[in-house]
């Protein structure tokens with residue numbers, strides 16, 4: 001039987017409508033959530049991401065500002081801008097689009113962002129809070145995956161979840177959030193031996209590898225939920241996930257399409273984090 005293709009568009013539009021209402025409620029109490037996005041250089045894909053993020057913010061009724069800096073911007077100048085944004089009352093969330101030019105240290109830049117405004121959840125303080133289960137922003141892509149799983153009614157507790165990839169942005173925090181939902185979690189990476197034996201045990205399989213169509217039906221247990229985080233540009237110019245969608249379709253029970261599911265859900269979680277950062281800054285709660 002063919003897997004159910006998860007309707008990312010519907011999930012995202014429902015979620016964003018809810019955020020828009022909460023933003024309006026917060027605004028009626030005198031607070032408009034605001035996001036500042038900073039981009040350095042001319043990478044075309046990064047400019048598209050930044051535009052999409054700013055547009056999503058505005059559509060949700062949030063304030064947004066975009067700072068475009070030239071490729072040769074000195075690190076100190078970028079850090080000074082972040083320090084200004086840390087002080088700005090209009091800005092509750094700060095996002096610095098990666099990748100940064102080679103002469104700038106991502107680590108120093110991330111650490112310059114006030115933890116309360118770190119809506120990507122990259123600051124070591126927030127990463128630490130995530131580890132110990134303290135309240136704070138959740139990393140956008142993994143949080144989006146958890147929301148997708150909840151939306152389809154997946155029962156995560158006690159299930160074996162296998163995450164392929166261990167990056168700081170996706171794989172590691174994904175494993176942590178699945179653990180928080182009481183899954184039994186295994187993380188695979190480039191040194192994993194006999195990966196197929198492990199992925200075939202997964203009730204929930206999350207692919208975050210960055211290799212187009214690498215995950216085939218023989219990696220998947222019949223009936224598994226398959227979540228594809230990957231975004232890879234093919235030579236044809238088309239986008240493909242890390243999962244070979246057509247090959248896996250008849251094996252999985254649910255599968256996410258690429259594009260159109262985890263990507264837009266990631267931006268939705270960015271909106272949620274900005275809204276919650278504004279709530280925390282103002283000491284007012286409109287979300288539940």
Ligand code: NDP
Pocket residue numbers: 141164165166167168169170171188189190191192195208209210211229230231232242262263264266
């Ligand atoms: P990274 O390149 O940072 O990490 C890739 C991970 O995959 C590494 O842990 C690596 O292992 C592992 N890996 C690589 N090759 C293999 C292999 N053959 N077998 C098993 N594991 C392997 O990528 P990211 O985590 O940043 O991103 C992953 C994918 O998700 C990309 O396609 C990216 O574009 C996409 N992405 C999508 C987002 C969205 O919004 N939908 C957001 C962020 C990323 P090792 O650590 O050993 O090197």
